[in-house]
Amino acid sequence: MPLTPIAGTPDPDGGDCVACGRCCHHEPNTVHLLESDDDRLGPDLLAEYTVLDKRPPGWRFIKNAGERCGALDVSAPGLYPCAIYERRPEDCRIVEPGSPCCLEARQLGHLGTSVEFRRIV
Ligand code: SF4
Ligand code: SF4
Incomplete structure (x- = not known):
């Protein structure tokens, strides 16, 4: 389920992100990985958190857990x-707190379309 909307502009340094998490709620095959992401994550995290799309060109994505990113830690309620x-x-690094994408996600309760990367269908 999408989360409830959050009003207001968040801390530009990310101080409100852990209590928000709206941009980490999205459909599957949304966060795709570059080669540099593969290298940064390493084999163990790639195996745990990512999946290869079978269709050409064979993008690698972060796995989903329902309507949220599978790498989102939801073990503590509200965080x-x-x-x-x-x-x-890198897809996640371009979503800066207070950016149009961020504000849209906070308003919708999930990632919207105001972002440079799109879900690949
Ligand atoms: S929507 Fe904005 S405030 Fe919320 S987690 Fe994402 S970047 Fe942070
Ligand atoms: S990898 Fe982390 S920052 Fe990126 S969508 Fe998933 S939980 Fe959010």
Whole structure:
């Protein structure tokens, strides 16, 4: 389920992100990996958190867990830390707190379309 909307502009330094997590709620095959992401994650995290799309050109994506990213740690109610934050993909790094994409995600309760990467269908 999408989360409820959050009003207001978040801390630009990311101080509100763990209590938000809206942009980490999205459909499968949304966060794709570059070669540099593969290298940063390493074989163990790639095996745990990513999946190869069978269709050409064979993109690798972060796995989903229902309607959210599979790397989102939801073990503590109301908190949404990224389990691979230091090694998260470039797709995630371009979503800056307070950006149009961020504000849209906070309004919708999930990732919207105001972002440079799109789900590949
Ligand atoms: S939607 Fe914005 S405030 Fe919320 S987690 Fe993403 S970047 Fe942070
Ligand atoms: S990898 Fe981390 S930052 Fe990126 S969508 Fe998943 S939980 Fe969010």
